[in-house]
Amino acid sequence: MAGPIRQPIDLQSLERYIEQHVPEIKTPLDVKQFGYGQSNPTYLLTSRDNGNKYVMRKKPPGQLLSKTAHQVDREYRIIHALENTPVPVPRAFCLCEDDAVIGTAFYIMSFLNGRIFADPALPDVSAEHRREMWKSAVKTLATFHSVKPASVGLENFGRMNNFYNRQLKTFATISEAQAKAVDVDTKVPVGKIPHYDEMVAFFGRAETQPKDRSTFVHGDYKIDNMVFHPTEPHVIGILDWEMATIGHPLSDLTNLLMPFTTASSPLAASAGRANEAFVPGHTPGMPTKEECLAWYESETGWKIIPSEMAWADAFGTYRGSIIMQGIAARYARRQASSEKAGDYAAQMKPFGEMGWRFVQECMKKLEGEGKKARL
Incomplete structure (x- = not known):
């Protein structure tokens, strides 16, 4: 690689x-x-x-x-x-x-001598290993979330509580700068993410946010940021820690499980993010999202409320659009380090549209639980 x-x-x-x-x-x-x-x-x-x-x-x-x-x-x-x-x-x-x-x-x-999978469907492994590798990924995340920051001398690694509001504030500053980045050749600015203002308004409503929790968070926890054992079905290392902090554990969980969340979404397909391998029953050995959540709950002892998971899924997609915008901005300035930066940059707008759709779906779930979800 x-x-x-x-x-x-x-x-x-x-x-x-x-x-x-x-x-x-x-x-x-x-x-x-x-x-x-x-x-x-x-x-x-x-x-x-x-x-x-x-x-x-x-x-x-x-x-x-x-x-x-x-x-x-x-x-x-x-x-x-x-x-x-x-x-x-x-x-x-x-x-x-x-x-x-x-x-x-x-x-x-x-350097960790192991396997890194760009495709979270884990191709070319047996059905049994595919299931065990996803289980290891989920349980490794639960283990990480169970480490108390103070126990390793990092109690000041981030602020406790109010994570999502802090994220909104940080993303506002970052997104504003990214939107102004101008392509060195076309002289066209990257521009705003679709429905950005509406999404920010929704996520800022305290009464619909998930219950506040504070643990370590990785910030970009997903299959291609893990190293698996060369032959055995378990994680031997987690990579790419630049966004790690103290925050809400749902942010990591929804990021890991996003392939399941977007598997059947037409908007995800238009953004190149709908992996049919995660449609239930399509891929031998592939667990369901519900099974993954059950593994996480079993390891942490925390029961996840469906509407909170839906909110976190919507926020995770909004956050993803900020990341895509950042890649687009670095690509515009020719500072992007990845060979595929141009492909990722093109996904900013469809990713924003997908985030807005998830916000609308989240509002329906919240209203079904009797919570006010108006913008």
Whole structure:
């Protein structure tokens, strides 16, 4: 999955830093860049001395659109803090915040020898393993949500309570900046997400929001951010921690289960996000969304209210449209690190339309429970 370097780094400067600060990593190094990583460029480092492999994550080059994104220091902190817990994470070797070394802040972690699946349907595995791998993904999330921030010295990693309102405020700032990004060739701005104002108005209504809870949250917990054992059906590592904080656990759960939520949605199909493999009964061994929720509830002891899950699903899709807009903005400025950034950028508008449809479906569920759901 690693290939040609698209965003060059000063290898000699990096090697000097490693020799001074991480002597257990033997230089000289061979460097390749991973094709994935929509936000932070990710590199494979291989020691020519002993063949050991490591992974480096760095901020993108150039002036960044948002100070709240690309925080590799937060990634390092939480990975390092979780190393001695039941949560499977790589080993974090070092964090360098000196831009003079390779141009931006970066950190280095261990390379996990396992399988990464771009397709959450987990193709080319047996039905039995597919079910067990999804069960492992759900239970690993429940284990992560059960770690108390104070128990690993990260009680100040984020603010307790009121997570979704804080997210709305943060996304407003980010989305405004992203919408103004102008394509370097066409000179056309990225623009606003469809139904953005209506969605924000709905999500801001305190009486319809899920009950407030506070746990660690990963921020982008999904199948392609996990490493599975090379042959066995379980998770051996969680990757891409840049959006981790203290927040509402439903945000991670709905993100993980989004393929089930969007499986039969025409709008999801138009956004390239409807995976028929998740239609019940279509794929051997594939669990249902209800089974996944039951596994999570069993592990955490928390009973999830259907209307709260529907609200979180709608918010997760709205959040997804913000992420797509961000990729579109970086693509417009030619700062995107992924080879597929242009494809993701094109999904911003249909993703926004899908978010609005989910909001409308959520309002029906809330009204069915006797809650006011007007905008």
